[in-house]
Amino acid sequence: MQIKILSVSELNNYIKRTIDNDFILNNIRVQGEISNLKYHSSGHIYFSLKDEGSKINCIMFRSNAEAFNILLKDGRKVEVKGRVSVYHRDGSYQIYCNSISDIGLGELYEKFNLLKEKLSKKGFFDIEAKKSLPLYPFKIGVVTSPTGAAVKDIINVITRRNPSIELLIYPALVQGDGSVASLIKGIKVLDSRDDIDIIIIARGGGSIEELWSFNSEELAEAIYNANKPIVSGVGHETDFTICDFVADIRAATPSQAAEISAVSLESLIDSISMDKEKITSLALRRIEDENYNLILLERLLENFNPMNIIIHKYEEIALLKDTLNKNINMAITNNFEQIKALIQLLEAHNPLNVLKKGYSIIFQKDKLINSVAAFKFNESTEIIFKDGKVEGLIVPTEEERK
The missing domain is CATH 3.40.50.261 (Succinyl-CoA synthetase domains)
Structure with missing residues (x-):
């Protein structure tokens, strides 16, 4: 008997009908560990059931998943109820789940x-044990x-x-x-x-x-x-x-x-460019600040320049000189006036001025003779006149001898 040649679609549909008509495969209960779990945006749940030797793909449609309150996680051990069928497009078989019961944590996850x-x-796992990555x-x-x-x-x-x-x-x-x-x-x-x-x-x-x-x-x-x-x-x-x-x-x-x-080389270049601009800006600002500080120092140095101090001292010396000259001149003037007054007073009391009136002064042995009793004849006698002096001996007259 010649066997009919089937297309791929015909073969997959045949296998699907065969499995769908199997009573046991349409009322299956399987225990295993969940892996590759995915909650699809359509509401369907896709995952695999596995044990130590094998795995099988599973799907729970949204109509059943909406009534299912357990949150599935990879590694959980579950029991699923449903049927085994073939997805004829891919030729793959999987369990279409009606319900899922949570048994516990899977062996591998334990x-x-x-x-x-x-x-x-x-x-x-300590943070202190972690090594830092090199930047470059x-x-x-x-x-x-x-x-x-x-x-x-x-x-x-x-x-x-x-x-x-x-x-x-x-x-x-x-x-x-x-x-x-x-x-x-x-x-x-x-x-x-x-x-x-x-x-x-x-x-x-x-x-x-x-x-x-x-x-x-x-x-x-x-x-x-x-x-x-x-x-x-x-x-x-x-x-x-x-x-x-x-x-x-x-x-x-x-x-x-x-x-x-x-x-990233691009981000590194951008970072270097930004750092360059920042350094340039900081350098220019530093130069401006230092230049301003230099101007202040120059002004400060100028204010404390020794030449300025010397110039000010010259001015002080000139003022002191003027003050000293004024004081000297004033002192000279005052002294001159005092001397003048003293001279006038001296002149007024000068006995020589009496000589101008016809008087004379007699000295004997450098002693002023101011009375007859003090006068002695035959001794050296000095007579001072207004215009000079004469010296000699004065002898008594005969009458005076008597």
Whole structure:
């Protein structure tokens, strides 16, 4: 018997009818852990149910979600009721959920929280342990998959922001067996190089199990013990891993990790230009201020110039000289008047002036003879007249001898 050749649409529709007619698949109850949860703007809820070995996609339409009061979160363990059907366009099957019951926290999230609490107590997340990023890195090392979208985003962002920064990509496994050891080795290799300024550890988004390698205690220790600052750009904005908490800086995405690590050359040039203008303005203002201060000092120096003091002293000396001359002249005049008065007084009492009236003065032995009794004959006698003097002996007459 020849089997009919089917188109893809016919095959998918056949599989869909087969599954839709299965009683068990139309009344299914499944337990698992939620991951990749998304509340769509249409009101539908999209997520995956997983266990340790497998996962299946699920959807709850808005008509059922509106009556559902539990707020779902990644990592929660739930039980869903519904049916399994095929989305014939993509050929994928999924669970169409009618109701969801919350069971508790998923196993992976329990492990995540336990490790987070353990490392937090050891100080792995302390702010004091975080290293600052260099402002102007010259070379950035990246630990990531060489074929993923993350490395392309990092290269594009850094090339756009600052093409002068060198990139060194360490190709590492970011998922599955051997990925933890690969990531640790990448960090240690880049950390040992003297030319690396910053290390980025990055991976694109995914479910908690796909990001589980970044929740390794060994990887956390390697990041914590690294000497170079490490930026974590793992997953999407809503994804959090142990790597994010222990890294020096957590970026929401690989692209943001690149933006944080690489300063924009354009903004750097603008900043330098602004600093140049600011420095120029400050320098000109300083020059103006110093010039003004110099003028004040020159005026002050001029006021205290020794020549000015000497000139003022010359003026003071001239004033003192004039005062002294006036005082001297006044003293001379006063003394002259006093002398004149004394001369007049002396003249008035000068006995020689009497001689002008016909009188004379007699001295014997330098003794003024002012009486007859004092006069002696035959002794040297000096007679002073108004116009001179005569000396001689005066002898008594005969009558006077008698």
